[in-house]
Amino acid sequence: MLRSTITMLWRALAVLSLAAGVIGVFLPVVPTVPFVLVAAWAGSRGWPALERWLLEHAVYGPPIRQWRERGAVSRRAKWFATVAMSGSSVMIWFFPLPLWLQASVCSVMFCVACWLWMRPEP
CATH class of the missing domain: 1.20.960 (Mitochondrial Import Receptor Subunit Tom20; Chain A)
Structure with missing residues (x-):
């Protein structure tokens, strides 16, 4: 069971x-x-x-x-993710959200982008 x-x-x-x-x-x-x-x-x-x-x-x-196999991410996927996160970061500033929340979300996306670019490529 x-x-x-x-x-x-x-x-x-x-x-x-x-x-x-x-x-x-x-x-x-x-x-x-x-x-x-x-x-x-x-x-x-x-x-x-x-x-x-x-x-x-x-x-x-x-x-x-x-x-x-290697924790690898293709360069194309890295670029696509970075552009998408950048666009989302710009768009979030147009939403009526508290400043701390907007800054936090953008900071997390920036950290994810940095981590992503540190991953090896296939």
Whole structure:
């Protein structure tokens, strides 16, 4: 009973992550690949067939394998993420949010961009 519940939780995480990744295909402010990476990770624990399908996928398979093998991120993905985060940082200043929240979100995105550019490339 407990094992099947844990398997179902892993599968639920995989499906939710994959759904968020699919949403990211259509909404530029939602990242796709990180969610697909989480889906593959969760799938490896509770849904091996989904993990295998993701690893063999023509578009998402190579980034997943590169991340797993060397923690590598392609230069194209780095540029795309940096441009998207920069655009989001500009847009957030037009929302009626407290200054501390705007500055915090922009700071987090800046730190993520710095970390991302420090990752090796395939």
